[in-house]
Amino acid sequence: MDAVELFFPDPWHVRSILDMVRDAENSEAVDPGVRAETVRWTRTEPAAVTGTADGIPGRAFGPRQRGTSAPVRDFAVGRPVPGRGWAVFERDPNIALLGTARDEPVDWLCAGQALERVLLQATADGLVASITSQPLEWQDIRWAVRDPLSAMANVQMVIRLGHGPEGEPSPRRPVAEVLEIL
16 A cells, blocks of 8 residues: 655645646536536535535535635535635635555545545644536546646645634534444
8 A cells, every 4th residue: 555645835836736627617517417517416405495404505615706816616516505604815825735656445445534634734733725627527637637747646735824714613413323233
């Protein structure tokens, strides 16, 4: 099993990654299947109205961005979200790439464990993190996200780190409802 690498790209590569995020978002915007899946797993109305507690509630979407060219995924997909405000986001975000040398299930598991540690450390350090995974979801874009000078052949996650308001927590089911120990 290969190690997981956390890599902070140079500003030129960050710009390139943000361009790829924008390209992936444009692909998502014109793909009816992707849009339908996003709508299926997000809610813009309270659970009492929709009758389900599953999915990402609108209160956890965060504010809409204003005054920046750096893309931020908007789970509202053009739907109105009552009470959702605007915020100014940084023009040049701090991006970290978390990746592995190989792309097998064990590597995905190790990358997930490493992501958990990165997110916990960021929280402990007073930072806000968000996942910017759009370019990894498109096979024709994913390969270009990595830094060719790095041994990290497979980027598993693109993480945006910085200072900002703490986001709203999304609901969780009780552990007994989702885990069965045999």
